[in-house]
């Protein structure tokens with residue numbers, strides 16, 4: 037049995053040009069600005085000398101997530117590197133007060149290790165269903181700086197995404213609690229590309245009242261939207277109000293992005309409070325957690341839509357039948373996707389990564405099938421820990 041005998045965690049920082057304060061205290065498009073974001077590379081080596089590695093694509097920018105991963109690492113030394121289910125169950129309990137989020141990167145790393153040990157891509161190890169994933173362009177939030185600044189700007193960008201090959205478009209608008217700009221954008225985008233792309237909108241939990249969420253839902257109904265995601269300021273934690281919303285809005289609802297873990301998502305199904313389930317390997321206890329959620333959804337005849345983008349997300353979706361779209365996040369007409377430029381193998385979740393068939397490819401190499409850019413990492417490193 038191979039045991040984990042060395043772990044490295046390398047912290048790094050990267051600058052995103054055009055990202056800056058957006059007037060509401062949040063980050064958004066701001067020409068002339070530059071913002072440093074953080075993430076880390078986790079490497080787990082076992083006594084066979086096999087190394088698994090993972091760089092969080094989105095969750096790493098939250099120090100709270102990194103700080104949940106760090107304390108778990110020491111206790112991994114000496115554990116069976118292939119016992120992912122045993123470790124999942126163990127660490128889920130250890131971090132039960134924190135919903136297990138910090139274990140997510142570790143699980144993905146161990147899947148990469150397993151893939152490298154066997155010489156197979158994770159998608160194949162998970163069962164193998166497809167290699168090309170239909171994708172939607174998912175925008176960064178609205179701004180007041182000449183980017184996504186008005187409903188017409190969203191409509192123009194949706195048209196551009198369609199020309200690039202995207203089959204779907206989802207907007208995050210202005211998170212100021214005002215439903216009217218959201219409703220105007222729903223209509224403007226539908227006028228531009230309705231019937232030609234699947235359209236989704238994600239208020240990202242900024243709508244204060246049920247009455248306003250109903251108005252947005254009815255706008256989605258009027259324009260044939262594919263789904264309405266997380267409208268309300270309950271942050272998607274209250275199944276009851278969403279069941280009410282679902283009774284009065286025809287557009288399918290997508291909830292559970294902020295509901296952590298398999299068990300907590302289940303009442304959303306049994307209470308009939310959502311149409312689609314949501315899962316993310318960087319937040320829902322890794323690839324192991326996502327595949328359990330996918331099986332849960334499948335048992336109820338439901339679809340599970342993966343949140344956000346990255347190689348782990350692609351391998352999961354490659355092995356899930358009941359999933360419609362890969363979320364290529366977060367795109368903008370004038371700014372690069374704010375992701376770590378960590379890959380040396382051509383892997384990309386940039387806006388232009390879409391193929392003419394409206395799909396992205398699943399990497400076919402062993403494990404996650406990606407190669408990290410050591411030169412970038414050496415340049416961008418801000419600190420590291422090694423455990424043995």
Ligand SMILES: [Mg+2]
Pocket residue numbers: 238240265266293
């Ligand atoms: Mg969302």
